[in-house]
Amino acid sequence: MPINLDTGFLAHMPPNVAVQFFDRVAKSGDREAFRFPKGDAWESVTWKQVGERVRRLAAGLRALGLDNEQRVGIASSTRYEWILADLAVMCAGGATTTVYPSTGGADTAYILGDSECRFVFAEDESQLAKLRDHKADLPALERVIVFDETLADNEWVISVDTLASMGDGYLADHPDAVDEIAKEIQPDQLATLIYTSGTTGKPKGVRTLHRAWVFEGEAIKAQDILSEDDLQFLWLPMAHSFGKVLLSTQLACGFPTAIDGRVDKIVDNLGIVKPTFMGAAPRIFEKAHGRIVTMTQAEGGLKERIFNQAFKVGIEHDRLRREGKAIPLGLKLQHGLFDRLVFSKVRERFGGRVRFFISGSAALNAEIAAWFNAAGILILEGYGMTENAAGATVNHPDDNRIGTVGQPFPGTEVRIADDGEVQLKGPHVMAGYHNLPEETAKTLTEDGWLRTGDKGELDDGFLRITGRIKELFKTSGGKYIAPPAIEAKFKALCPYVSQFMVFGAERNFVVALITLDPDAIADWAKENGMGGTAYAELVRSAKVREMVGEYVDELNSHLNRWETIKKWELLDHDLTIESGELTPSLKVKRSVVETNNKDLIDSFYG
Template sequence: MQQEYTQPLVKPIESDRNIFTLLDDRAKRTPNESLVEYVGGDGKWQSFTATQFRDKVIGLAKGLIARGIKPGDSVAIIAHTSWQWTALDVAIMSIGALTVPVYETNSPAQVQMIFNDSNVKMAFAEDDAQRDKIDAVSDSCADLKDVYVIAAGAIETIEKFGQGITDDEFWQREKAVKGSDLATIVYTSGSTGTPKGIELTHSNFVFITISGVQSMGDILNKPGRRLLLFLPLAHVFARFMQLVCFAGTVTLGLSSNLKTILADFRTFKPTFILAVPRIFEKIYNAASQKAGSGVAGRIFSHATDTAIAWSKAQQSGKPIPRALQIRHAVYNKLVYSTIMQIFGGKVEYAVSGGAPLNATIAHFFNGVGLPLLEGYGMTETCAPAMVNPTKGYKIGTVGIPLQGVSVGVSDTGELCIKSRAVCVGYHNHPEITKEQIVNGWLHTGDLGSIDSDGFVTLTGRKKDIIITAGGKNVSPAEVETSVMTSPVVSQCVMVGDRKPFIAAIISLDLQETNAWLKSEGAEPVKDLKEACKNPIVRAEVERAVNKANELVSRAESIRKFEIVSDEFTEANGMLTPSLKAKRQVITDYYKDLIDNVIYAPKKS
């Protein structure tokens, strides 16, 4: 490694604990305090104490034992974020079985692939729509035995089955679960676009959870801490956060409806927020649009400039100019305090992860009074590996390693991570495991640098993955290849890095286009410019895009495309010698098209 930095552990972390012990310890520490809160059918917040939630998990675990779930068996969950998801997750892992999360947006084909790769024996679906996905492929899933629907009473059913199992039987199973046992297989898209299962142990999760509490004590380990979690629990970051709430002193609020998220902020009153950058962008845009274009709009614009200037001055480490301090104080009363009320009025920090955070957005919220502490991690590291501290944070970096985590930069500039949270490997892919984890160092595929204080800055991405503003990792190869099966398409290049959705730039093959038009009884076109405008050609491209989109979830699909009149060739630098599109060259060349047409800012 040409650079290396390790954050030492302040207190040692036991290596042979299982995940259930985090919940059990919390129930012993704060038995009657609210642990998990959720919005009930009456629209009001309801609560489980730590003891009640632990007992709920034990009841479900006993039901799973009664239904024949053995150590090492895989159980899938396809549902939105909810207390039921959390309870099932911990119950499954508590008896040595493996939780296999599936995004509710996954296609039936993806469900089939994941179920078969991990040998899923039981599945919990949120509702009839999710069950229908499973039913559509169940005949092709040889190991699948039982499917339960949460909306149709799955929790109560499993608990009823569990009444025939004694507490002793549960505790025997729980105590047999060791730190080295697998806890979950989490699927994420690889460079080929095919989901890869990442094997994570109990020890992986316990280590990074306790490290997180020790590293972020201001956020997680003081009285009255509250987190509103609305990210999908199929994402490993959200699952880590539910566990870190158990291990700290945090009350965990669960919500999955982004349409009500602002109302949930106001009523739940979180002390910190975890979100992907897109959420903060939406809040910023909503505040800007609400201000309008009149006097209020001008005030908001000046307040924004002041917040950003104040933040940059604060980050410089130099004294903030007196005039700027005065302007900041004025706008704090007029504007900033109102924005902070959007989050419920008690929020102190926000942690941003899952995608790169725009520096302007970070400076704006920092200036308003809400530091956005950017972090970094991967599914392979149980989510977080580094995060900005609450004191001395540096905007533009992804922070410093959590306690017990080492980061390094290889001779090729690739960011590498070593810790007890690094995964066992890639399920059924020993060759990928051998390639990605070398001498304990996980090679992330991202390029980065480390400063003298241990702060890590990302400088680029080695692997060909698009990360949207919502934090979705999208491997474009499968969809692009499908679109290019159209007789008129020469190249399809998906874009959307740090953008709200996936789009595509599509080039045409003139000779093949004319041949296809003739076969369809239509007139040929004289050049590519005319081809781009031809409604018959466009309809064919749209058909190809729609067909390709059926292969993936909505978040991974092409939502918008532009047909360009340029030819991509090796001579103009847009293709490699093997005729693969050079994504960075093409996105740089079409930057204006991407920014001002595909993702044109909405007019207020």
């Protein structure tokens, strides 16, 4: 039965992102909008300052000849200038095409060529080089606008400051031009083309409309999850829909955002910025959990025993609280003591002010979520995909059911098809895939429902994802296996793991390929007399294999007989985006890993 919550806010939504943005500037002009690193310090700007800069850049794009729905690419990491460029494109009536900075030259050219980008914002020399190398493949590309002004040649390549100056001239002749354009943008006008990195095949351009982004932000605002008084830390790739939806949410709610896309700086930045919330992929939480656990194990002795007992008490205390059951006095007292001794220190590592984290883009292990909850750090798991502008369901701070991805956004519908597939309907669903009508027809039903490809079930209004339909496989013995469930269990058990990948389709038993987190295993090596040993050598060592084998044995003790891992191997490298084995949103490209390791997997059955 489809679920549809209160939709009263729909009647008052802004018609497009440009109006939504300028409304926010008018309402919150002198309040902080963004802060970003400038050298060793952080610089802050108000909504009024952002509004002025965006207006100049939007006018500059119109001066260059940009027309409605024409595409402008952004090839850059997550930074303040990315936000300015994206807002300027949409306020000028154009549509942003996003490109991950890690995307190779040929794929960058494919994305920009397929979307027919007339202009591209490029972050630095490496992004500019891709465009120069593939200029012949990009006949529609007229100008490149660089964030680094030293790269400008003022012919094919201009600086973002030059674009703003062009905007000044345009506004001198047409002072109300940007406001008029904003008013005329229709809700069903194209706002963004996000090319799904996908786990197979060429990327597909998802056509996301203005109404979708506006709806996402306004639907989250309507749920009273966030307010102007919150502070976001944003590091997620803005080329991904998860990052983009958090921008829409900021426009709707008005909170300030500290932005820095450097992944290696996340923990340091949390300590400096002290945000109240942050969005992240599960891998970030797995890595943080593993780091804290292994550091405590390395200290050993009394500290480790106190730590372990604290989380045993904390998890039980939190379970009873969530189930609405009475908490025994003894457990309350122990929890209070451990909160001072252990949990407060864990919270401090994340800045000390986090109200909650939002987890998306892949499944979060329930045991890791419970571990963070026990420390007083709430992780709200949500669900969605690029094809529905990232957000479809989310848990709430006051109603968070671990193991589910929450309830549907108001104004949306969720149903479970006869084969168990989760299907979505609402203003957030894409208009289709760019230039791919056959793919669009496969993904959207005739009555407008989005086929997600995920299996799931509804439980008292909460959606539970049970796996990808295509990832389920059957052994030669006829037993169905859900790899993500087994993989998540191992990640909760082993603090040193980076990736755990299960295979065995049409085979008589299940096997696994394992990679270790380079930082975590380096720390383990120091504690075990192997400091300085290279990763590839570590994973071949008997000591490491014995340690990992103990965790595999523990995993097997929790699985059905037909699910148990009979054989496994440690790969000599961790999976990376650069190797093509991870998507930019840190999802494993299972088929790529399987192809790359075909001989190894076959040898398990030899």
